[in-house]
Amino acid sequence: MNSLEATARAQEPQSPDVTELILQDILAGRLPPGTWLKQIDLERRYNCTRPEVRRALDRLVQKRLVEHVPNRGYHVHEQDGRRAQEVSDIRVILEVAVSDRIIANASAADIANLRVFALRFDDLVLNGTMLELYEANLVFHRHLLALAGNQELVELITEIRQRTSSAPVSQWRTRARIEQSGREHQQMVDAIERRDVGHLMELTRRHILQA
Amino acid sequence: MNSLEATARAQEPQSPDVTELILQDILAGRLPPGTWLKQIDLERRYNCTRPEVRRALDRLVQKRLVEHVPNRGYHVHEQDGRRAQEVSDIRVILEVAVSDRIIANASAADIANLRVFALRFDDLVLNGTMLELYEANLVFHRHLLALAGNQELVELITEIRQRTSSAPVSQWRTRARIEQSGREHQQMVDAIERRDVGHLMELTRRHILQA
DNA sequence: GGTAATCAAATTGGCGCCAATTTATGATCC
DNA sequence: GGATCATAAATTGGCGCCAATTTGATTACC
Missing domain, CATH: 1.20.120.530 (GntR ligand-binding domain-like)
Known part of the structure; x- marks a missing residue:
């Protein structure tokens, strides 16, 4: 049911930059277009805090890689x-x-x-x-x-x-x-x-x- | 001494988008290149909260309009x-x-x-x-x-x-x-x-x- | 038996507090 | 008198809590 948990990796001691990590996973196809990026899942997956996740998501929206639906969440942008x-x-x-x-x-x-x-x-x-x-x-x-x-x-x-x-x-x-x-x-x-x-x-x- | 306070505008009831407001002020020359953008000043100037200021600053850094020096602050990018x-x-x-x-x-x-x-x-x-x-x-x-x-x-x-x-x-x-x-x-x-x-x-x- | 309304669980998102670092000030020492 | 060090003020930045909204499920009703 939860695709994020399934792909969860071994916890790394220190995260270099969450934005870059999510970016890599999108580029690698591990987070396919359309996938909903729930904040709690990302928090656990990359072993980071809530504000870090939010900053990363906002940056990815600016880069047009992620789409934001107010009060609904963030999802990987569909291929256009x-x-x-x-x-x-x-x-x-x-x-x-x-x-x-x-x-x-x-x-x-x-x-x-x-x-x-x-x-x-x-x-x-x-x-x-x-x-x-x-x-x-x-x-x-x-x-x-x-x-x-x-x-x-x-x-x-x-x-x-x-x-x-x-x-x-x-x-x-x-x-x-x-x-x-x-x-x-x-x-x-x-x-x-x-x-x-x-x-x-x-x-x-x-x-x-x-x- | 404080150029931000000096230019402070009348308080608007609701801020549409802080990022856009700061952007406008940079583009209009009201915030000249090199100006340090202190979070407290921006908070008062645009009548918004601290997290809003931070999100706006981060976005402007992504747009390459503002430069970020860790533990020092944000300043308007010098003309290159x-x-x-x-x-x-x-x-x-x-x-x-x-x-x-x-x-x-x-x-x-x-x-x-x-x-x-x-x-x-x-x-x-x-x-x-x-x-x-x-x-x-x-x-x-x-x-x-x-x-x-x-x-x-x-x-x-x-x-x-x-x-x-x-x-x-x-x-x-x-x-x-x-x-x-x-x-x-x-x-x-x-x-x-x-x-x-x-x-x-x-x-x-x-x-x-x-x- | 299907549909609609109500309630509970989950998720988003706004907000403020406090620690860490830096800068400015003042006092002391050379 | 000037330089250096210590102290205090200010600023940045990390973190978590709680309210608002939405989703899904259960129940009542048609």
Whole structure:
């Protein structure tokens, strides 16, 4: 009956940040869209106090990951197809637009770094959890974007990615698709090394839209 | 000594939302960058309770408008030149990129609407406060962007605009610059009516960068 | 037997108190 | 006379209690 209790983990001595913990669980799919987040359950699950839970819930509402119904409670935001589409749309515009800057700024060391992150993703396809994979993917894209020389852009895209993908696990449906993503990462780094702006733009566009 | 007490307003019977009130005061320049936001002062100023103040402060920290120093307090975020530059940069990329969609979707009624909002801005240049002007400008740009058919994009740009401009008043330094902005609004609507994508893109770019 | 109203259990959410930390003040010592 | 240390005031921030609202169940009624 109570899905929260069922997934309860071993009590950790000190909680780093409750907001982050709940966020991780939503992203990992352990708290599926629609789940009601009762304060008492969260209190016990993360071994924290009532005000901490409330602050975390309020922050997640601000992030649009959780919905609040007055006097009813908080529940994980339902996946919105339109919104996901629109966010992808925004990502394509931004990331394609800065392709030339990425290529202009990328040093040999930067390219080597990107290869490391791309390889790490490929490695986790075989030996890793979905959440690890998701985060490795995020790291690769963050470092790629950082080369554009606009820190705000990196933060912004990181934010809107979380905003929609309530259960990022469901994004990559098949293993074939995941492996394809890994190959595309490699191809993007290749394009950067060849200083081929046009190809990087096209790769980026396809990579985001089919994710 | 206490700038908050000095600006204290008449007590309103019921506070709609404290977060919004503080936000307005920061945007209006009544709480300049660097100001320390003591909880007791805010409590009295907005005639609300301690937890309400704390929730509002936490939300404003999430919005990056207020900075939090543990065990020291909260203060209005200092204007960051680099960040403002980066946000303008992002705006240019996005708004220029959707110029074609705006023109494709704009009906005669939409164009008439935009003219109304542009005229309202011009009117407030003469008979209006800085805050009213700021909001009229926001309304024009929101409706313009809405024509691109991407609701998330509208919300996103509204968010990042607030995020940087701690004191939007200081954005338009001279009256000449404000009047120029008004003329540019008109020119943008003209370009839409003429279905001149290239011109709208160039106007948009210049309008944002010199703001 | 089904439906509606009433009552009890549970949950949300507002509010204030008190401890911990920091800052300002004043006294003492060099 | 200036600097340093100790003390007191002020501010932050954690925590729990209790009222208001809602949900679910039991009972009475049609």
